[in-house]
Amino acid sequence: MKKIILLLMLAFSAFLSQAQSGTTLKAGDTAPDFKLKNVDNKEVSFGSFPNAKGYIVVFTCNTCPYAVGYEQRIIDLDKKFKPQGYPVIAINPNDPEASTADTFNKMQDLAKEKKYPFPYLFDAGQKITDEYGAKRTPHVFIVSKTSKGNVVEYVGAIDNDPEGSKADKVKYAEDVIASLQRGQKPAITQTKEIGCTVKRKAKA
Template identity: 40%
Template sequence: MNKMVTRTGQVLLLATMLVLGSGFGQVKEKEVADFRLKSVDGRSISLKDYPEAKGFIIVFTCNHCPFAKLYPPRLNELNAKYKALGVPVIAISSTDTVVYEGDSYDKMVAKARDEHFNFPYLMDDMQTVARNFGAQKTPHAYVIWKENGRYVVKYNGAIDDNGAEPEKVTRRYVANAVDELLDGRRVNIPETKSIGCQINMRK
């Protein structure tokens, strides 16, 4: 009898461990909502406007931040490469324009024109999209993937590992994440620390 009780207890313990352990080491991926924001070309843009897209490179950036100013050429390169593969770049400014007048819509239009942006530059004037994503800095990059009608964050953080010296970049976090997803693989580095100016959220 005691042996039967002991064996039954061992079986129950093993089953419990298997259930508890089934989620061990799995990171819950964040889902983000679609949005519709005004672009510098006057259009209203939503993720649903890209029905053929596999995913997106979303970059929260702005005009005034010294760190953000380093990346427009690299964003152009990312969009030139990955848009054709179904993963376009979309840049969003969520800066408080009361505090930073240089991030006004008119100034955004001028910057996109002067620096020949080949990607949409959207104004998140109510900061709702930045809050939804949890964006903290400029630039703060996200790679999101379409899964069963949902938009799931697969990577967030820095664009690469050297803002000041692009020729010395050794880790292209965003590009690597997109390459892995296009190959059907799990993203090896799903999160890094974004380096840049803080996005000040209005209260």
């Protein structure tokens, strides 16, 4: 009996965790707007980029080894595609109580050290993380600005090379934007996100 109760408790806990983190957005969904504090203490939203054709929204953090491994690639994405109308907007989804190296002050330190050319936003309360359903760091959402609003075009990994060692890597994010620039729908709209799970503080 005790074993059955334990299994039920574990299943309920998993259900609560899934409900809390929300369902991940998919291609065709509307991308929720936000107004979050950047490391320069100014609020940033989609409207902060009035000339953008779309956005590369990346949920990433200070601490995850995968996020660290992708830092330069995220910087490179912004440098390449911001001039083409697709800026990077980075959002830290981790709760600072659960991941003490992901506090706002430490985000500021990292952005300064790495000379981030893009906003690095603090998601207090993980509201936007839950609205997007971001599960890991990094987790990428490529969004188009259309007459019908901001529409998700792709969700998943930046590429298929988390170790940064493949000579023939598939650059998912770059390929998606190349398709959008040609006025075409991307051939691939979803891949498995690669990274550490989003850190949440323990419930009291």
